[in-house]
Amino acid sequence: EAGVAQSPRYKIIEKRQSVAFWCNPISGHATLYWYQQILGQGPKLLIQFQNNGVVDDSQLPKDRFSAERLKGVDSTLKIQPAKLEDSAVYLCASSPVWLAKNIQYFGAGTRLSVL
Amino acid sequence: GDSVTQMEGPVTLSEEAFLTINCTYTATGYPSLFWYVQYPGEGLQLLLKATKADDKGSNKGFEATYRKETTSFHLEKGSVQVSDSAVYFCAFLSGGYNKLIFGAGTRLAVHP
Numbered sequence: 311e312a313g314v315a316q317s318p319r320y321k322i323i324e325k326r327q328s329v330a331f332w333c334n335p336i337s338g339h340a341t342l343y344w345y346q347q348i349l350g351q352g353p354k355l356l357i358q359f360q361n362n363g364v365v366d367d368s369q370l371p372k373d374r375f376s377a378e379r380l381k382g383v384d385s386t387l388k389i390q391p392a393k394l395e396d397s398a399v400y401l402c403a404s405s406p407v408w409l410a411k412n413i414q415y416f417g418a419g420t421r422l423s424v425l
Numbered sequence: 426g427d428s429v430t431q432m433e434g435p436v437t438l439s440e441e442a443f444l445t446i447n448c449t450y451t452a453t454g455y456p457s458l459f460w461y462v463q464y465p466g467e468g469l470q471l472l473l474k475a476t477k478a479d480d481k482g483s484n485k486g487f488e489a490t491y492r493k494e495t496t497s498f499h500l501e502k503g504s505v506q507v508s509d510s511a512v513y514f515c516a517f518l519s520g521g522y523n524k525l526i527f528g529a530g531t532r533l534a535v536h537p
Binding site: 405 | 429461466467468469470471474514516523524525527528529530
């Protein structure tokens with residue numbers, strides 16, 4: 311079974327530029343998550359989708375971050391404009407169904423450096 | 426609020442040494458608990474989990490027991506290998522939205 315795919319693996323941009331990350335979850339997984347992992351910290355949830363609907367985006371900085379999950383499969387996370395503090399690894403995860411004890415499967419992440 | 430406190434790293438051990446990584450959590454109710462591992466250049470992988478009090482999760486020689494009384498979920502391994510070198514994250518599921526709350530991670534370095 312193929313895992314969660316993310317691209318690009320690395321991205322370097324200057325502050326105030328825009329950037330987008332792509333995630334393809336495991337086939338058939340209804341729930342998709344985006345996490346932000348700042349160096350030296352654990353991942354923090356930014357947004358959670360159930361199929362193509364947003365379940366939780368309470369920690370998403372909506373003035374600059376946006377995300378969509380068209381057709382309930384692939385997802386894109388965008389930052390516009392980027393700030394220095396957005397430098398982090400952005401992790402995508404998916405799980406089969408929306409159950410309280412379900413396991414989340416993670417992709418390798420996209421490492422963003424904002425200069 | 427919900428949080429996880431992990432033992433600070435890095436933890437440096439010789440091969441075949443005993444490993445303990447402490448983890449305590451603050452949460453409402455009795456959440457499911459997890460240990461995830463992140464090998465260099467790779468994504469997070471589930472190492473083990475426990476879903477109720479006194480459950481013991483185990484995998485690849487690692488073990489952790491869900492201690493409700495002390496709100497702890499310490500990770501142990503009797504004999505570490507060089508290949509166990511990685512960052513280990515303790516986490517739990519928060520609330521009804523299946524949100525994982527992670528600790529800051531503990532880096533383990535095992536040398537021959």
